[in-house]
Amino acid sequence: MKPVWDQWSGYLGEEMDPTPxxxxxxxxxLVVIADLCRLIQLDLMGHVFVPxxxxxxxxxxxxxxILPHIFGDAAAMTALGLTLxxxxxxxxxxxxxxxxxxxxxxxxxLGHLFPPGDRAIDRIIRCGxxxxxxxxxxxxxxxxxxxxxxxxxxxxxxxRYLLVLVYLSAGLSKLIQQPGWLSLTADPPLxxxxxxxxxxxxxxxxxxxxxxxxxxGGFLTIAFELASPLFLTRHGPKLAVVGVLMHVGILLTMxxxxxxxxxxxxxxxxxxxxAARKSC
Amino acid sequence: xxxxxxxxxxxxxxxxxxxxxxxxxxxKPGLLRTDKAKAxxxxxxxxxxxxLVSAAGNLRRTQKPLAKALGGFQPIFRVRQSWxxxxxxxxxxxxxxxxxxxxxxxxxxxxxxxxxxxxxxxxRIRPMAETLVKKPxxxxxxxxxxxxxxxxxADFPAAQxxxxxxxxxxxxxxxxxxxRMVASAPEWTLEDDQ
Numbered sequence: 001m002k003p004v005w006d007q008w009s010g011y012l013g014e015e016m017d018p019t020p021x022x023x024x025x026x027x028x029x030l031v032v033i034a035d036l037c038r039l040i041q042l043d044l045m046g047h048v049f050v051p052x053x054x055x056x057x058x059x060x061x062x063x064x065x066i067l068p069h070i071f072g073d074a075a076a077m078t079a080l081g082l083t084l085x086x087x088x089x090x091x092x093x094x095x096x097x098x099x100x101x102x103x104x105x106x107x108x109x110l111g112h113l114f115p116p117g118d119r120a121i122d123r124i125i126r127c128g129x130x131x132x133x134x135x136x137x138x139x140x141x142x143x144x145x146x147x148x149x150x151x152x153x154x155x156x157x158x159x160r161y162l163l164v165l166v167y168l169s170a171g172l173s174k175l176i177q178q179p180g181w182l183s184l185t186a187d188p189p190l191x192x193x194x195x196x197x198x199x200x201x202x203x204x205x206x207x208x209x210x211x212x213x214x215x216x217g218g219f220l221t222i223a224f225e226l227a228s229p230l231f232l233t234r235h236g237p238k239l240a241v242v243g244v245l246m247h248v249g250i251l252l253t254m255x256x257x258x259x260x261x262x263x264x265x266x267x268x269x270x271x272x273x274x275a276a277r278k279s280c
Numbered sequence: 281x282x283x284x285x286x287x288x289x290x291x292x293x294x295x296x297x298x299x300x301x302x303x304x305x306x307x308k309p310g311l312l313r314t315d316k317a318k319a320x321x322x323x324x325x326x327x328x329x330x331x332l333v334s335a336a337g338n339l340r341r342t343q344k345p346l347a348k349a350l351g352g353f354q355p356i357f358r359v360r361q362s363w364x365x366x367x368x369x370x371x372x373x374x375x376x377x378x379x380x381x382x383x384x385x386x387x388x389x390x391x392x393x394x395x396x397x398x399x400x401x402x403x404r405i406r407p408m409a410e411t412l413v414k415k416p417x418x419x420x421x422x423x424x425x426x427x428x429x430x431x432x433x434a435d436f437p438a439a440q441x442x443x444x445x446x447x448x449x450x451x452x453x454x455x456x457x458x459x460r461m462v463a464s465a466p467e468w469t470l471e472d473d474q
Contacts, residue, residue, distance in 0.1 A: 009281050009286045010281075012281050012285075012286050012289050012290075013281030038402070042398055042399055044402065044404070044405070047427055048404055052422075052423055055426075057405070057420065057426075058408070058420055059419055059420055059423055060419060060420065062358075064355045064356065064358070105356070105357065107358075108359075111358045114404065116404070116408050117404025118358065119403065119407070123360060123361075126358060126359050130359065154281075158289070158292065158296075161293060162296065165300040165363065166363045168302040169303065169362075169365075170363050170365040170366070171302075172302050173306065173363070173364040173365075173367050174367050174368075176303060176306045177306065177367045177368065178368040187371065189367070190369075193368065195369070195373075196369040196370055197374070197375050197389040198374060198375070198376075198409065198413065199406065200369070201389075203389075204451055204452075205451060208452070255401045255403070257403025257406075258403065
């Protein structure tokens, strides 16, 4: 047992160049800022982040929406302002830790206020930021300093592990709930997803002529998601190339807003072994 | 790495694995719990399948209460570990259509009817529009409907009737109105028509 523990402990004690973590620290909050700015641009703030009784869109608010007890009517704007401010601070690497704590809490409050618009990508980003809280991601590409010395790698390992859980769950849930993902004859689920006018960008009549294209895409998606544990090995960067291609594909064929950008923002960590090898 | 720190980080790994547990959340906790259920399953699927599925059921029965206890921190940060991303799409083609005084001004993915399209396609609003066209009694239809009516009245000041239709069709088939909501001047109260 002890050799296993020593090996595990050694793995957790590894160090790495701070740049990949710093890139994630910059990318994740930027995606959130861009998403919120888009809401402001569309003049939706006064409808999305307002309870139904006040003229808002959603009748459903999560019971954890507690800011009104402190800030009253200004709760939503306070949460929004804090989120934008803290995400900006995290991006530039200034007061990173307090900014992550306050920023994630405020961002979560926005989600509690408008649950229909708080999607899986918001949760993944918040998880990633919470892990960054314990990292030294602000040791590079930062307002305060730029160091080149190695930093503990365990937060990067943990984020990779989180991504494995996310992709593996997505792959298994597809197979368990819809075995058609592996079928050679059934209507390809990937086609149904991408030609659904409410979420996809592809013309349902035209593209339905090419089911084989979606069948191949579906097989590749399943293969990628089930192979995600490889992110934890030296083959991770090669699989990450497939992941980037998949997310670019989603970006071009679906209207999921920041989903692909948010996922790609994690990828500097998946490519980190290549960068490390080059620097050696 | 110092041992206490390694233990804490290892615990975080385990907590994530228990609360996320890829694939397990689909299994019902009652899966093959009784001998009778196992015998029925064995007769149909064989011994190996019964052993594997029974083990998965036991794992689920152990994991569920643990996940509930360990995941108590999740709502605070809104980070519930449940990753069921894009499992399937609908076999029915559904679109939202908005008419002002009987004239269509918006239809999902119609290049000629694009009134307020960036709003309805925005990632935060799109799920609401999706539910509205899918479920005649969608809980959030009133909020989105109210917004659509207010915006239509602002953009078309002479409007007398605003109608939100849910169009359903099979692929390549003619779309039919499945359900709709209508608001008329002067009250502008949204009414369901299903």
